[in-house]
Each structure stands twice: as C-alpha cells, then as structure tokens.
Amino acid sequence: MNLTDVERLDSNDPLAQYRDEFDIPDNTIYLDGNSLGALPKRVKQRVREVTEQQWGNDLISSWNQHDWVNLPQQVGEKIAPIIGAAEGQVICCDSISVNLFKLLSAALSCNGTTRRNKVISSHDNFPTDLYIAQGLQGLLDEARCQFVDVQEDQLLDSIDDSTAVIMVTEVNFRSGKRLDIKSLTERAHQHGALIIVDLAHSAGAMPVYLDDCQVDMAVGCTYKYLNGGPGAPAFVYVNKALKGKLQQPIAGWFGHQNPFEFDPQYQPDSGIKQFLAGTPSIISMSAIDAALELFDNLDLQTVRKKSVVLTTLFDDLINQYGLSDQLQRLSPASTEERGSQLSYSFDFAYELCQALIDRGVIADYRAPHFIRFGFAPLYNSYKDVWNAVEQIRDVLHSGVYKDNRYAQRQAVT
Numbered sequence: 001m002n003l004t005d006v007e008r009l010d011s012n013d014p015l016a017q018y019r020d021e022f023d024i025p026d027n028t029i030y031l032d033g034n035s036l037g038a039l040p041k042r043v044k045q046r047v048r049e050v051t052e053q054q055w056g057n058d059l060i061s062s063w064n065q066h067d068w069v070n071l072p073q074q075v076g077e078k079i080a081p082i083i084g085a086a087e088g089q090v091i092c093c094d095s096i097s098v099n100l101f102k103l104l105s106a107a108l109s110c111n112g113t114t115r116r117n118k119v120i121s122s123h124d125n126f127p128t129d130l131y132i133a134q135g136l137q138g139l140l141d142e143a144r145c146q147f148v149d150v151q152e153d154q155l156l157d158s159i160d161d162s163t164a165v166i167m168v169t170e171v172n173f174r175s176g177k178r179l180d181i182k183s184l185t186e187r188a189h190q191h192g193a194l195i196i197v198d199l200a201h202s203a204g205a206m207p208v209y210l211d212d213c214q215v216d217m218a219v220g221c222t223y224k225y226l227n228g229g230p231g232a233p234a235f236v237y238v239n240k241a242l243k244g245k246l247q248q249p250i251a252g253w254f255g256h257q258n259p260f261e262f263d264p265q266y267q268p269d270s271g272i273k274q275f276l277a278g279t280p281s282i283i284s285m286s287a288i289d290a291a292l293e294l295f296d297n298l299d300l301q302t303v304r305k306k307s308v309v310l311t312t313l314f315d316d317l318i319n320q321y322g323l324s325d326q327l328q329r330l331s332p333a334s335t336e337e338r339g340s341q342l343s344y345s346f347d348f349a350y351e352l353c354q355a356l357i358d359r360g361v362i363a364d365y366r367a368p369h370f371i372r373f374g375f376a377p378l379y380n381s382y383k384d385v386w387n388a389v390e391q392i393r394d395v396l397h398s399g400v401y402k403d404n405r406y407a408q409r410q411a412v413t
C-alpha cells in the first residue's frame with residue numbers, strides 16, 4: 001500500500017460525503033469514536049434550537065408543543081432499524097448501567113418460576129456490566145442471582161439448564177473481538193435461558209440483527225458510534241415475544257401506563273415504555289435525535305465494509321512498516337471476528353497514546369498496557385489511517401514517547 005492506493009480508496013468511498021456532516025478540528029485525526037463519537041453539525045443546530053427556542057421561549061408548553069414527552073419512544077424508533085428491531089421494542093433512556101440493572105432483574109424474576117439463578121458473563125466484559133450483576137447478586141442474594149464469570153471463549157459451553165441469563169457484549173471493549181450472538185442466543189434458548197446483549201460497540205458501526213437472531217433483550221449507548229454526545233442516554237430493546245412478561249424494578253412515573261393521572265398505585269405501561277423511570281433528559285435526547293438523522297437511508301452493510309477496510313489498512317501498514325514487533329495486536333486477525341477497533345499491546349501504551357495525542361492523533365489507552373484505535377466509517381478517511389500510522393512510526397522510531405511529560409496520568413484515559 002502506498003499513498004496513491006490510499007487516495008484511490010478515498011475517492012471511491014461511497015460514505016465520503018458524511019465527513020462534512022461532522023465538526024472535527026483541523027489537524028486532528030480522530031480515532032476515538034468508539035469512546036465518544038464526533039460532533040455532528042446538525043446536533044449543534046438542534047441543541048441551540050432546543051435551548052433557545054423550545055426551553056427559552058416556549059418553556060413548559062414544549063412538553064406538548066414540541067412533543068418532548070414522546071422523545072424517548074421517537075428516538076427508540078429511530079434506533080430500532082439500526083439494530084435490526086421492528087417497531088415497539090426499543091426505547092431511549094438512562095445509561096447502559098442502569099438499563100442493565102432493569103433488564104437483568106426483570107429477566108431473573110421472569111425466570112424465577114423455574115428456579116434458575118445463574119447469570120453468566122465473560123470475565124473481560126466491560127466492568128460496569130459485571131458490577132451490575134455483582135450488585136444484583138448482593139441485593140437478591142445468591143439463591144436468586146448467582147453471578148458466574150467465565151473466559152470469553154468458554155461462554156457458549158458454559159450455558160446449561162441451570163442458566164437463567166447469559167449477559168454478553170457483542171464487541172469486546174478492550175480487544176475488539178466480536179462474538180457470535182446468533183449461536184449464543186440459540187444455545188441459551190435450547191437450555192431455556194434468556195440472553196441480554198450489550199451493543200455499546202456495535203450499534204452504528206455494523207449491522208445488528210436482534211429480531212432475526214431472536215435476542216431477548218439488549219442495551220446500548222448512543223455516544224459512541226451513534227454520535228449523541230457525552231453522556232447521551234442509552235437504549236433498551238425488549239423482544240416483543242417477552243411483552244407483558246417482564247417487570248422492571250425501577251417503577252418510576254414515566255413507566256406508568258398513565259403518568260399524568262398521578263395515580264398513587266403503580267401500573268406499568270404494557271409496552272416498552274415500562275422501561276422508562278424518571279423524566280428524560282430532553283437536551284441530550286434531542287441531540288441524539290438529530291444525530292440519528294445521519295442514519296436515515298444509510299446502509300449499514302456499507303458502513304461495515306468500510307470499517308473492515310479501514311481496520312485492515314491500519315493493521316497492514318503497521319506490519320508493512322515493521323512496527324508489529326513493538327505493537328502486538330490484541331484484536332483478532334480475522335476481520336469477521338472483530339468490531340470497528342484495533343487494540344495493541346505495548347509496554348508504553350499510555351505514553352505512546354499521549355505522544356500521539358500531542359501530534360493530533362487521538363486514540364485511547366486501556367489498562368494495563370493497551371492502546372485502542374477506533375474507526376468510525378462516517379468520518380474517518382483512509383488518509384486518516386495513513387497519516388495516523390505515519391505518526392505512530394515516527395513516535396516509535398524517535399522514542400519521543402519516553403519523554404517524561406507523556407507519563408503524567410490523568411483521571412480519564
């Protein structure tokens with residue numbers, strides 16, 4: 001691969017026009033969209049309108065006038081096609097952590113009649129997912145929730161007739177390894193268990209087929225590949241086959257079948273609205289609503305194809321420049337088995353990351369010694385990959401990453 005080949009890839013890129021939809025600072029190569037998606041220009045405009053016109057001028061009447069009250073469902077319906085879900089099964093609310101708590105406890109009480117208590121996840125799942133299961137075990141005690149963590153490659157075999165719920169993340173946040181959700185779901189169902197899938201690193205980066213795979217429940221966040229902004233609310237998916245069979249534990253007024261009757265007795269909504277708890281964060285939810293317009297008429301197969309070529313190009317260039325002795329790839333070699341990120345192990349991963357940020361290449365570090373590069377097909381170009389690897393080569397060859405100033409740890413990595 002040389003620069004001409006890379007420029008040819010860009011000129012034939014069917015997604016090239018999307019880059020202009022984003023505000024990305026000059027001289028910045030942003031390879032961290034797997035952690036915080038870049039800012040879509042239309043989001044800036046929407047947030048201005050929501051604060052100045054709606055909140056500022058129309059005040060409380062906006063709940064009706066601008067339909068604020070239906071935003072969680074409206075946004076849910078926009079997310080649905082991105083994750084392969086038909087209508088009425090997705091709602092936007094809270095964070096992944098809180099939503100996992102709702103789903104996992106609902107799943108356990110749904111399975112309660114069969115006296116199953118085992119919740120299985122993988123040891124290297126995203127920590128919050130594990131913490132939620134651990135917390136629930138403490139709350140319910142082990143007779144009702146026994147949390148078991150296994151190695152990722154043991155997940156499939158660990159499902160048996162004692163399993164209540166298997167809780168997995170499709171794409172591993174650290175390694176970028178992608179699991180086979182279809183097989184895991186089939187196995188779970190063969191044994192009468194339920195599956196909860198975390199789509200944090202899938203939604204918006206690749207096609208997801210929740211309905212086709214008959215996944216029971218899912219969660220995901222909107223601030224990574226969906227570009228909803230820092231702390232944008234997450235989403236919940238519940239398969240319609242489970243409609244009416246689940247009861248989520250945070251029985252808040254927005255999940256009531258008629259919140260504005262102010263009934264002293266909780267009556268859950270019969271549909272996906274039950275998974276709401278309190279008042280939605282309108283400004284943030286409006287931001288994600290605007291960001292999702294970019295996914296109208298967007299073919300996620302095309303997004304995935306570009307993602308695969310971006311990661312392949314990056315890794316090929318690392319090899320071509322002989323950098324793979326230093327940067328040892330943690331992500332799988334097979335593109336089929338990975339998401340839209342590449343992770344490498346390097347003793348000075350933190351320092352390397354800081355030195356790259358100093359040169360405008362934004363990646364991130366994950367303890368204990370990994371550097372992650374996320375590829376967002378809507379705004380990353382092939383030239384970005386080329387330029388990033390040039391900088392990596394330079395930083396590694398010069399040894400500049402060993403400079404003391406790059407070793408200063410910050411609160412967020």
Ligand SMILES: *Cc1c(COP(=O)(O)O)cnc(C)c1O
Binds near residue numbers: 097129169221
């Ligand atoms: C980013 C991420 C989260 C974040 O959870 P929040 O509660 O929304 O902060 C959870 N799980 C996975 C797998 C993630 O990658």
